[in-house]
Amino acid sequence: MSGTERARKTADGLEHVTGFGNEHSSEAVRGALPVGRNSPQRAPLGLYAEQLSGSAFTEPRAHNRRSWLYRVRPSAAHPPFTRTDNGALRGAPFTESVPDPNRLRWNPLPEPAPGTDFLAGLWTLGGNGDAAQRAGMAVHLYHANSPMTDRVFSDSDGELLIVPEHGGLLIVTEFGLLAARPGHVALIPRGVRFRVELLDETARGYVCENYGRPFVLPDLGPIGANGLANARDFLAPVAAYEDIERPTEVVNKFCGNLWTATYDHSPLDVVAWHGNHLPYVYDLRRFNVIGTISYDHPDPSIFTVLTSPSDTPGLAGVDFVVFAPRWLVGENTFRPPYFHRNVMSEYMGLIEGAYDAKAEGFVPGGGSLHNMMSAHGPDRETFERASAAELRPQRIDDGLAFMFETRWPVTATAQAATAGHLQTGYDDVWQGLERHFTPSSGAAPTDRP
Numbered sequence: 001m002s003g004t005e006r007a008r009k010t011a012d013g014l015e016h017v018t019g020f021g022n023e024h025s026s027e028a029v030r031g032a033l034p035v036g037r038n039s040p041q042r043a044p045l046g047l048y049a050e051q052l053s054g055s056a057f058t059e060p061r062a063h064n065r066r067s068w069l070y071r072v073r074p075s076a077a078h079p080p081f082t083r084t085d086n087g088a089l090r091g092a093p094f095t096e097s098v099p100d101p102n103r104l105r106w107n108p109l110p111e112p113a114p115g116t117d118f119l120a121g122l123w124t125l126g127g128n129g130d131a132a133q134r135a136g137m138a139v140h141l142y143h144a145n146s147p148m149t150d151r152v153f154s155d156s157d158g159e160l161l162i163v164p165e166h167g168g169l170l171i172v173t174e175f176g177l178l179a180a181r182p183g184h185v186a187l188i189p190r191g192v193r194f195r196v197e198l199l200d201e202t203a204r205g206y207v208c209e210n211y212g213r214p215f216v217l218p219d220l221g222p223i224g225a226n227g228l229a230n231a232r233d234f235l236a237p238v239a240a241y242e243d244i245e246r247p248t249e250v251v252n253k254f255c256g257n258l259w260t261a262t263y264d265h266s267p268l269d270v271v272a273w274h275g276n277h278l279p280y281v282y283d284l285r286r287f288n289v290i291g292t293i294s295y296d297h298p299d300p301s302i303f304t305v306l307t308s309p310s311d312t313p314g315l316a317g318v319d320f321v322v323f324a325p326r327w328l329v330g331e332n333t334f335r336p337p338y339f340h341r342n343v344m345s346e347y348m349g350l351i352e353g354a355y356d357a358k359a360e361g362f363v364p365g366g367g368s369l370h371n372m373m374s375a376h377g378p379d380r381e382t383f384e385r386a387s388a389a390e391l392r393p394q395r396i397d398d399g400l401a402f403m404f405e406t407r408w409p410v411t412a413t414a415q416a417a418t419a420g421h422l423q424t425g426y427d428d429v430w431q432g433l434e435r436h437f438t439p440s441s442g443a444a445p446t447d448r449p
């Protein structure tokens with residue numbers, strides 16, 4: 001592999017180019033990338049030139065996303081696609097059930113049947129918006145025990161933010177190879193073809209399918225020029241191609257449904273590329289956590305890794321938020337997440353360990369849905385413990401949780417609403433919160449340090 005810009009090797013032995021949203025370029029064979037033009041009369045080495053657009057041609061430069069691919073065969077050379085079974089995948093609009101105002105919580109997906117690959121193992125929990133309108137999001141889970149062999153997937157409906165919880169993934173994309181292990185997230189842009197191999201025997205995790213504007217880093221405002229997820233920690237692959245001449249199934253998700261075509265070659269045959277519509281991985285342990293060093297519990301927007309903006313400033317189609325190891329030092333403060341009702345809808349998952357608002361029942365691989373305006377917060381046990389705790393500096397380092405927070409309510413699919421792994425009695429975690437109100441006790445209403 002020879003990168004046209006200096007590539008960096010990471011622990012997985014893979015080379016990467018670094019940075020968020022950058023123009024990168026890479027060639028797996030020296031001389032494959034045309035110099036000084038995108039579309040020469042004859043592309044180098046007998047390759048075909050092809051543009052992949054992730055934004056309208058005319059979007060402002062800051063939002064414009066496209067990559068040029070130099071490939072063995074043009075993507076256009078393919079047989080017709082026909083409908084195939086959607087399996088447990090569902091798409092927006094989510095109309096098979098009514099949106100539920102109740103607080104819902106799930107245990108992890110059951111073990112997959114033998115021979116389940118990443119694509120077959122995708123299971124839709126719910127979502128909102130409309131894929132055809134390019135607005136909204138879906139929450140999927142996956143479980144897999146087999147590699148995708150001679151099988152490639154692409155999603156025309158949106159980008160896929162993959163959050164492994166168990167087992168590592170080797171993601172073979174048109175742009176090259178990415179490894180994503182628990183604690184990493186991987187992003188596959190809209191339309192990019194890829195297949196997933198397993199780095200461990202089984203794999204399990206979460207996927208946010210974002211139909212709306214592509215994820216970007218949030219603005220930092222008064223935080224300044226650095227912090228939260230730093231752009232330099234995002235890793236894109238270097239060019240690597242498959243030269244495989246045997247039948248390969250290409251599955252495309254289009255407006256909620258799966259379509260299939262059998263090519264006579266692997267379409268992961270891109271020898272060189274340049275552009276900014278690229279897959280990437282990010283290690284959540286690199287997240288620079290910012291929080292209070294005085295009092296009160298800041299809103300979790302301070303933990304935003306990536307945001308998909310809408311046309312309204314500050315109102316995300318979906319935010320991806322991480323609850324990473326950090327110190328809690330707030331004085332005279334109830335330190336875990338507060339009781340709240342939120343106009344945004346919150347789906348939460350757990351990558352490892354425990355989450356500081358829930359003593360029990362919220363487990364790695366499981367998830368909770370707190371829809372628009374539903375009342376939630378610390379469970380009884382957490383409330384009682386944190387209200388009485390001695391407020392020494394405390395390090396929270398026994399868990400990695402995340403949230404997909406979206407502007408629209410999440411409608412659970414029928415399979416999620418009736419799943420055996422849907423917990424019953426989740427409401428009970430807030431039962432037994434006793435009344436303590438004693439009007440005569442005379443506590444100072446503004447009892448600040």
Ligand SMILES: O=C(O)Cc1cc(O)ccc1O
Pocket residue numbers: 297298299300336337338340342346357370376377403
């Ligand atoms: O509900 C949750 O646990 C997520 C969350 C965390 C937090 O620290 C503050 C608000 C919030 O919604």
Ligand SMILES: [Fe+2]
Pocket residue numbers: 340342346370376377
């Ligand atoms: Fe919340």
